[in-house]
Amino acid sequence: MLYSWLTVVLCLSLKWVSCYEVSNLTFPDSFLFGSATSAYQIEGAWNESGKGISRWDYITHSMKIVLDGSNGDVACDSYHKYKDDIAILKELGVNYYRFSIAWTRILPDGFTNDINQDGVDYYNNLIDGLIEAEIQPWVTMYHWDIPQVLNYIGDFNNPNTSDYMVYYADTLFSLFGDRVKTWITINEPITFCAHYPLGSLALGAVLPPGITEYLCGHNVLRAHAKIYDLYQRKYKESQSGRISIALSAEYAEPATDSAADLEASERKLLFDFGWFAYPLVYGNYPSVMIDTIRNLSSLQGYPFSRLPTFTLEERLLLKGAYDFIALNHYTTSLTADASADVKSPNFLNDALVNQYKDSSWETSSASWLTVYPEGFRKLLVYIKKTYNNPEIVITENGYADDPGVLNDEGRINYIKSYLSQLLKAIYEDGVNVTAYTAWSLMDNFEWYNGFTVRFGLYNVDFDSPNKTRTAKESASYYRNIIETRCLVDVCEE
Ligand SMILES: *[C@@H]1O[C@H](CO)[C@@H](O)[C@H](O)[C@H]1NC(C)=O
Ligand SMILES: *[C@@H]1O[C@H](CO)[C@@H](O)[C@H](O)[C@H]1NC(C)=O
Ligand SMILES: *[C@@H]1O[C@H](CO)[C@@H](O)[C@H](O)[C@H]1NC(C)=O
Numbered sequence: 001m002l003y004s005w006l007t008v009v010l011c012l013s014l015k016w017v018s019c020y021e022v023s024n025l026t027f028p029d030s031f032l033f034g035s036a037t038s039a040y041q042i043e044g045a046w047n048e049s050g051k052g053i054s055r056w057d058y059i060t061h062s063m064k065i066v067l068d069g070s071n072g073d074v075a076c077d078s079y080h081k082y083k084d085d086i087a088i089l090k091e092l093g094v095n096y097y098r099f100s101i102a103w104t105r106i107l108p109d110g111f112t113n114d115i116n117q118d119g120v121d122y123y124n125n126l127i128d129g130l131i132e133a134e135i136q137p138w139v140t141m142y143h144w145d146i147p148q149v150l151n152y153i154g155d156f157n158n159p160n161t162s163d164y165m166v167y168y169a170d171t172l173f174s175l176f177g178d179r180v181k182t183w184i185t186i187n188e189p190i191t192f193c194a195h196y197p198l199g200s201l202a203l204g205a206v207l208p209p210g211i212t213e214y215l216c217g218h219n220v221l222r223a224h225a226k227i228y229d230l231y232q233r234k235y236k237e238s239q240s241g242r243i244s245i246a247l248s249a250e251y252a253e254p255a256t257d258s259a260a261d262l263e264a265s266e267r268k269l270l271f272d273f274g275w276f277a278y279p280l281v282y283g284n285y286p287s288v289m290i291d292t293i294r295n296l297s298s299l300q301g302y303p304f305s306r307l308p309t310f311t312l313e314e315r316l317l318l319k320g321a322y323d324f325i326a327l328n329h330y331t332t333s334l335t336a337d338a339s340a341d342v343k344s345p346n347f348l349n350d351a352l353v354n355q356y357k358d359s360s361w362e363t364s365s366a367s368w369l370t371v372y373p374e375g376f377r378k379l380l381v382y383i384k385k386t387y388n389n390p391e392i393v394i395t396e397n398g399y400a401d402d403p404g405v406l407n408d409e410g411r412i413n414y415i416k417s418y419l420s421q422l423l424k425a426i427y428e429d430g431v432n433v434t435a436y437t438a439w440s441l442m443d444n445f446e447w448y449n450g451f452t453v454r455f456g457l458y459n460v461d462f463d464s465p466n467k468t469r470t471a472k473e474s475a476s477y478y479r480n481i482i483e484t485r486c487l488v489d490v491c492e493e
């Protein structure tokens with residue numbers, strides 16, 4: 001009764017075309033809640049205290065591609081205001097904070113011959129402050145802000161970058177691994193390898209499409225596997241942490257019930273999530289990727305497959321190189337078969353699908369982000385089934401709205417409806433989801449969208465010198481979920 005009343009009120013107040021079912025199940029006792037940010041999006045202090053230049057410093061200063069012409073020079077000024085960040089995390093009551101380390105703050109030139117003590121001090125202070133507040137530090141090593149010097153030599157298209165990242169990771173383990181027990185090596189490789197080909201943009205050159213996406217992905221996987229292996233050999237015994245790589249996946253909802261569209265949906269999930277997850281779980285790319293790209297390459301006149309192959313040694317290193325599946329999920333697209341239509345070589349065309357949005361899905365302030373909570377549950381069930389029922393940690397999930405919205409009902413509805421589907425996946429489908437990370441703790445620099453769209457639970461006043469953080473309604477709602485472990489007023493015991 002209470003729940004139906006709530007639903008009706010929410011539906012009317014925002015004129016939603018569809019209303020979402022809200023679960024009254026209780027989160028398991030061991031379930032963890034957190035929130036996340038990344039270094040370039042919040043830290044600012046881009047040229048202070050010995051920090052080197054990252055790709056995003058370079059992009060925002062040298063190229064006019066950010067929507068509002070902004071940059072992350074100051075952003076939330078978390079380099080100076082990390083105590084404010086810890087205070088709001090404490091207010092939220094989260095179990096952990098997922099943040100990233102800026103490679104160029106630790107290694108200004110990208111390499112370990114120069115370690116910047118000010119950068120080390122900054123992260124030590126942040127980590128110690130979190131631990132003192134009883135918040136676990138979860139660290140992402142690389143969240144898109146690669147040292148510009150490595151971008152100049154080809155980024156992850158250069159196999160040596162994998163090795164350089166291993167040295168960086170080794171440095172982080174030895175500096176912070178006594179206190180950091182959850183590591184994410186790399187965030188969303190599909191985004192920087194295939195969706196935002198920033199390597200090519202920053203170099204001012206057009207790299208060959210259909211080639212570099214796979215080279216980049218290949219070297220990302222090699223880097224991850226080597227870092228995982230290094231940790232097992234050198235640190236696991238003394239530090240006993242766990243490691244994964246954060247993979248983003250949309251759900252690919254079949255556009256119709258036809259066999260061709262069902263197959264297209266499977267194929268797209270294997271191209272997107274499977275590109276990285278399959279090698280980690282099974283030691284190689286999904287055979288549908290191997291076969292499809294080989295056939296397409298041949299049709300397109302290449303004497304080799306555009307998808308590289310792993311050596312046997314690499315396959316052995318890859319297989320099992322994860323302690324849990326780290327999933328970033330936001331949205332779903334309808335997926336239709338397009339296998340009759342061979343287009344020009346590039347990652348998006350290679351999956352031989354057409355994707356679009358259902359017009360009935362609620363939209364957000366980010367064009368790519370439409371609201372379809374059922375897709376979240378379907379994706380979780382798909383991952384359970386396809387990847388041997390792994391432990392799944394949601395490392396990102398969140399909603400985009402406009403600047404200045406403090407009464408953010410759209411975000412509350414999103415969190416409520418997505419977490420409802422997550423609870424169903426746990427209790428009705430037996431999916432082993434153990435943690436949920438709300439993206440993002442606070443409004444921040446949203447890459448190409450600059451400051452035009454907002455993902456924060458906390459509003460940041462970017463005009464104020466203090467970059468004042470103010471709780472939105474969604475922050476209170478999230479805090480209440482964490483406190484009660486329940487999405488509604490009364491939950492099932
Ligand atoms: C750092 O960048 C700011 C602009 O964001 C500039 O005003 C300042 O002079 C720079 N500082 C140094 C040390 O280069
Ligand atoms: C860089 O790559 C070359 C060619 O594969 C290799 O010989 C060399 O050892 C690599 N250097 C490092 C530091 O990994
Ligand atoms: C690739 O081509 C071979 C030979 O023509 C064909 O048997 C196979 O079905 C094709 N596979 C895919 C996934 O396109």
Ligand SMILES: *[C@@H]1O[C@H](CO)[C@@H](O)[C@H](O)[C@H]1NC(C)=O
Pocket residue numbers: 390391432434
């Ligand atoms: C979920 O995964 C964790 C970590 O592997 C494991 O300890 C736990 O028993 C699993 N829970 C279920 C219900 O499978």
Ligand SMILES: *[C@@H]1O[C@H](CO)[C@@H](O)[C@H](O)[C@H]1NC(C)=O
Pocket residue numbers: 466468
């Ligand atoms: C900015 O923060 C400082 C220290 O937290 C505080 O003393 C000051 O009043 C704040 N200024 C504004 C305008 O909020």
Ligand SMILES: *[C@@H]1O[C@H](CO)[C@@H](O)[C@H](O)[C@H]1NC(C)=O
Pocket residue numbers: 024490491492493
């Ligand atoms: C939870 O929801 C179910 C049906 O959706 C209902 O039967 C049950 O009474 C509810 N429990 C509570 C405590 O409200």
